[in-house]
Amino acid sequence: MHAFAFLLRHWLAAALLVLLAGWQPPAQAQAPRDSAVKAAFLYKFGSFVEWPAGSFRTPQDPLVIGVLADPPVAADLEQLVVGRTVEGRPVAVKVLKEGEPAAGVHVLFVGTLRPSKLRELLAGLSGPVLVVTEQDGALQSGSVINFVADGARVRFNASLASAEARGLRLSARLLAVASSVEGLQR
Numbered sequence: 100m101h102a103f104a105f106l107l108r109h110w111l112a113a114a115l116l117v118l119l120a121g122w123q124p125p126a127q128a129q130a131p132r133d134s135a136v137k138a139a140f141l142y143k144f145g146s147f148v149e150w151p152a153g154s155f156r157t158p159q160d161p162l163v164i165g166v167l168a169d170p171p172v173a174a175d176l177e178q179l180v181v182g183r184t185v186e187g188r189p190v191a192v193k194v195l196k197e198g199e200p201a202a203g204v205h206v207l208f209v210g211t212l213r214p215s216k217l218r219e220l221l222a223g224l225s226g227p228v229l230v231v232t233e234q235d236g237a238l239q240s241g242s243v244i245n246f247v248a249d250g251a252r253v254r255f256n257a258s259l260a261s262a263e264a265r266g267l268r269l270s271a272r273l274l275a276v277a278s279s280v281e282g283l284q285r
Contacts, residue, residue: 134171136253137246138179138232140206141172144229144244145185145272151266154205154227161191162205167220168197169210169233204228214240227266231255238281243267247278254278 104172129220131139145162154256155162166173180190189255197216201207209217221241224230233246238258243265245256245285259282262269274280 112197132171132175133253134169135175135179137169137172138175140246140253140255141166141176141187141206141231142179142183142190143272144231145190145206147270148229149268149270150205151227155188158187159189161189162186163191163203164206164208165192165193165195165201165204165212166208167195167199167201168212169208170194171206172210201228204229208232209237209242224265229267230261230265244270244277249278257281259283 102233116257132257141164147166153230164176164180166176173192177192180192181189195201195207197212205227207224209220209249210275211234212220214236217232217237218240221230224241229244231241231244231246232242236243238261239258241261242267243261245258247254247256255277256279257269257277259274259275259280261281274283
């Protein structure tokens with residue numbers, strides 16, 4: 100009887116080891132990638148901007164979001180906007196190459212560029228374009244919204260002067276969730 104108990108105990112231990120070897124803890128909910136968070140912000144920003152008359156030729160014209168120098172954000176944004184609208188308008192994504200004009204773009208996200216290239220790009224833009232960047236000093240160079248890292252979170256700062264210079268009005272709801280707002284009297 101002792102031999103049977105010994106074999107049973109070892110057999111159960113071996114079976115338990117085999118089961119545990121294939122067991123993996125449940126996957127923890129993964130935090131979304133920064134590119135996906137930025138894409139979601141870019142899509143939502145369009146709803147919180149008052150565009151000047153003439154920004155769209157017809158009521159059916161799409162809101163065009165341009166992306167420069169950040170393929171992961173462009174890819175996430177392209178997936179996100181399929182079948183969606185902003186203020187009743189379809190949304191289109193235009194991936195830009197460096198040096199390509201941003202004509203017809205309403206929101207322009209510029210990934211990381213050399214500061215001199217960014218200043219040159221922003222100086223060359225005209226009209227009501229919501230410029231969104233992710234670089235130190237970008238608001239002072241003319242960006243309207245700049246993504247910033249806050250620990251593991253993506254946040255943003257805004258510049259009222261840059262928005263006004265581009266003929267745009269940012270909603271109070273957008274400004275309320277910004278980390279900081281340049282030009283806001285509190």
